[in-house]
Amino acid sequence: MAKIIDDETIENVCILAKLSLNEEAKEKAKEDMQKMLDYVEKLDELDTKGVEPLSHIFGDQNVFREDVVTNGDNKEAMLANAPKAKEGQYQVPKTIG
Template identity: 65%
Template sequence: MSERISDETIEYVGILAKLELSQEEKEQAKIDMGRMLDYIDKLNELDTSGVEPMSHIFPVHNVFREDTVTNGDDSQNMLANAPEKKNGAFKVPKTVE
């Protein structure tokens, strides 16, 4: 197992995470972080020379569509059922004094 994690590192990470760790928790965190680093070292041993770098797991395509007006100005039909209208807009009761 990796011995790269010092007590100072665990203290620093605890401060950054705003955690108050007991001595047992600090020792366990040191072991866990060492295992994580060992696993990363193991992953670094893989030959990835033929693998193209990715920015996402799933293929990302342009999801934007052209911004075109499809329904036009339909304000007269929208205002047709309004109980009250004023200057081409809905008229509503005043709610703030």
């Protein structure tokens, strides 16, 4: 049997979620939470024997590519656009006294 959502549970949830609900909103939240728990209880009635557990809905194993640099280091081209450069780096005005 599913747990019954009471006023104490709603108060605790409000504290944890840092919510301030009026009485009408608390009643609505109690009803909604109770419906969720009832639905989960209904799902527990399903026969899941022989059903493989899923960690992900897609069957893909690894969709990531190897991390390979393809465009190289364009330092000279980037520094060519700088107003000032010194020792291979951007030169900017001093900002700290």
